[in-house]
Amino acid sequence: MYKIVVAKELAPKIKWFEVYAPQVAEKAQTGQFLMVVTHEKSERIPLTIAGYDREKGTVAFAFNEVGRTTKELGLLKEGDYIWNITGPLGNPSEIKYFGKVLCVAAGVMIAPMRLQIEALRNAGNTIVAVIGARIKKLLFFKEEIKSLSHRFYTATDDGSEGYKGLDFLRELVASEKFDRCIVMGPVATLKKVSEITKPYRIPTIVTLMPPMVDGMGMCGVCRVTVGGEMKFGCVDGPEFDGHLVDYDELIKRQRMLLPEERLGSVLWEIGGCKCGGRKA
Ligand SMILES: Cc1cc2nc3c(=O)[nH]c(=O)nc-3n(C[C@H](O)[C@H](O)[C@H](O)COP(=O)(O)OP(=O)(O)OC[C@H]3O[C@@H](n4cnc5c(N)ncnc54)[C@H](O)[C@@H]3O)c2cc1C
Ligand code: FES
Missing domain, CATH: 3.40.50.80 (Nucleotide-binding domain of ferredoxin-NADP reductase (FNR) module)
Known part of the structure; x- marks a missing residue:
């Protein structure tokens, strides 16, 4: 469990969390990302490292509340705990x-x-x-x-x-x-x-943000085409040569998931949050 030591709103629906995660903070570098799991039943979502303090043992990220998982994350407050954080992942x-x-x-x-x-x-x-x-x-x-x-x-x-x-x-x-x-x-x-x-x-x-599942090169969900070659967004990226990326293919892949994501978000909003802001 990872304690949220700072939680603030940067803009409407954009939140900033600093989380106590000394092992992650020790290795974090700009350009890398984290896989964040809000509670035991939620999806793993990739979020880019936006700050770190090795002395305090904290790592920071900002997120946009766009769908079910990021909205659930946004319900957590300072002092609450995030179920799991894996990282740093990807190349600096x-x-x-x-x-x-x-x-x-x-x-x-x-x-x-x-x-x-x-x-x-x-x-x-x-x-x-x-x-x-x-x-x-x-x-x-x-x-x-x-x-x-x-x-x-x-x-x-x-x-x-x-x-x-x-x-x-x-x-x-x-x-x-x-x-x-x-x-x-x-x-x-x-x-x-x-x-x-x-x-x-x-x-x-x-910095490419294709759909991701494990974030560690095992599932292949994050495939992108760069310079005519297939690359994995998580282990080969997330940064790539912008002049070589097949953006239209990436846009198509992101759109493929839209109906399911919208449905998941709407159902969750109707049903309310089942996790609550967890405190350990
Ligand atoms: C390497 C990487 C780094 C990322 N860093 C950040 C970050 O620092 N801050 C942040 O807010 N988000 C970041 N994202 C995107 C973030 O992971 C998604 O917004 C999140 O997974 C959405 O989950 P959800 O369940 O809340 O929404 P979903 O229900 O999955 O999606 C809701 C809506 O958001 C759109 N969406 C979902 N995933 C993405 C994506 N990867 N790119 C663009 N649109 C998307 C969907 O098309 C849909 O319209 C990153 C993604 C990757 C791959
Ligand atoms: S997210 Fe699974 S291989 Fe990249």
């Missing part, structure tokens, strides 16, 4: 001096991007950060990311804050040289930014 991000790095994050993935920006900044890179969300009130970590970056932009789908959408990036990458681009967020964002950077040959690294 490559952190070294690249030069000028464009970091683009959307939605809940703004949280792990903050950790990656901090690491890239400490490695001496010049950081140009862009954070985006559907609407203004879903933007978070603005001050934190601004203070870690050399230049900082915001964007929203409806234009309620910053640029309207990510099209402004076309002009940005056309007018200055970037040595690397890091993208985290929904597949549509990964695809769009990769299309924008490709003509300028800016090495672009995307």
Whole structure:
């Protein structure tokens, strides 16, 4: 059982948990993820490491309450316990001096991007950060990311804050040289930014979030096609070359699960939560 030592809301339906898990914290690195099991009967879900403190023995993640499991997780409070956390899983991000790095994050993935920006900044890179969300009130970590970056932009789908959408990036990458681009967020964002950077040959690294079951390379559920080859999102990734990913195939695979997920979420909401926030 893993105690939640900090629980806060970053934005509507986006929560941040810091959990006491010293063995995980000891090895955690930016880019890796955890498999989280809320209670003994819930599904294992992958969540990206968004922070860690080796001295305190804590690891942090942010999650969007989108379906049954993340909504159940969101019911837990500070002092409650999570049934199981496995990790760190997946490969860490490559952190070294690249030069000028464009970091683009959307939605809940703004949280792990903050950790990656901090690491890239400490490695001496010049950081140009862009954070985006559907609407203004879903933007978070603005001050934190601004203070870690050399230049900082915001964007929203409806234009309620910053640029309207990510099209402004076309002009940005056309007018200055970037040595690397890091993208985290929904597949549509990964695809769009990769299309924008490709003509300028800016090495672009995307974090893929295919459906996962074990997160350890055994089930094959997380298959993605990268550069015409089949890869496992969990053990070969989760970061890949954004210019080589078959995004349309990934979108199709995510959509295949939609009807079942929606049904599960609705049934759970009608029936209420059976687990309760557990305290050990
Ligand atoms: C390596 C990896 C890292 C991840 N990191 C994070 C993270 O840091 N924070 C976070 O909130 N989520 C993250 N996710 C996605 C997260 O695992 C899913 O949102 C979660 O499993 C949904 O479970 P659920 O039962 O609540 O919802 P479900 O009922 O499974 O799904 C509800 C809705 O969310 C959509 N959805 C489910 N899984 C994904 C996915 N992988 N990508 C996009 N949409 C999805 C479904 O299509 C559906 O519309 C990550 C996924 C992977 C593979
Ligand atoms: S999640 Fe099972 S192989 Fe990747």
